[in-house]
Amino acid sequence: MVAVNTTYPVYQSSYAQRTPYQMATATEQPENPTSSPIDTFRRVSSMVGAGAGGGLAAYKFSEAMAEGMYNHSQLGELGGIKGVAFASFKEMGTIGIKGAGVSALVSAGVSAVANGIGLAQGKIDKNTAAKNVVGDTITGAIGGLSAVTLGGLGGLAMVKMGMTGLPITIATVAIGAASGVAAAAIKDKIMKN
Numbered sequence: 029m030v031a032v033n034t035t036y037p038v039y040q041s042s043y044a045q046r047t048p049y050q051m052a053t054a055t056e057q058p059e060n061p062t063s064s065p066i067d068t069f070r071r072v073s074s075m076v077g078a079g080a081g082g083g084l085a086a087y088k089f090s091e092a093m094a095e096g097m098y099n100h101s102q103l104g105e106l107g108g109i110k111g112v113a114f115a116s117f118k119e120m121g122t123i124g125i126k127g128a129g130v131s132a133l134v135s136a137g138v139s140a141v142a143n144g145i146g147l148a149q150g151k152i153d154k155n156t157a158a159k160n161v162v163g164d165t166i167t168g169a170i171g172g173l174s175a176v177t178l179g180g181l182g183g184l185a186m187v188k189m190g191m192t193g194l195p196i197t198i199a200t201v202a203i204g205a206a207s208g209v210a211a212a213a214i215k216d217k218i219m220k221n
Contacts, residue, residue: 074142077142084130091183096180128168132165133168163215183199
């Protein structure tokens with residue numbers, strides 16, 4: 029029998045303290061499995077897609093949402109006309125759904141490209157790619173709905189302050205993009221847990 033010097037650090041690791049069966053069947057797991065380059069690329073592309081979708085949705089629909097909010101506040105609540113209030117809520121809901129659809133399409137497109145790259149490189153399998161695309165599409169829809177709503181609120185607030193034109197457009201697109209990125213970040217936090 030050969031004596032083994034156990035003072036070397038290699039023999040003091042948890043790997044060396046396993047039974048022969050555990051050593052033969054175990055595979056070493058990396059410290060942080062989410063830090064692979066393809067996973068980082070997927071997370072970044074998910075946020076880019078959600079941000080782009082939210083920005084586009086806010087650009088296209090936040091002005092109409094702000095008008096619906098203005099009509100509701102002026103004629104619905106203050107004027108006491110229930111029909112106008114119902115019409116403006118219906119209009120705002122329709123606008124929000126349209127924004128969610130546009131944002132979902134953009135997020136799905138970016139996600140399909142990013143996950144297609146991972147699939148082509150053999151870094152992920154088909155099921156994982158499909159789950160990622162579906163998750164990013166849902167995230168884009170939620171981000172788009174919040175982008176249009178918050179963009180409409182921001183635009184309405186800026187109009188009330190006397191601003192007009194390009195600054196409102198820039199601000200609502202920025203609000204929409206931030207809403208989309210926030211939705212993607214929340215999704216990543218939920219998926220980690």
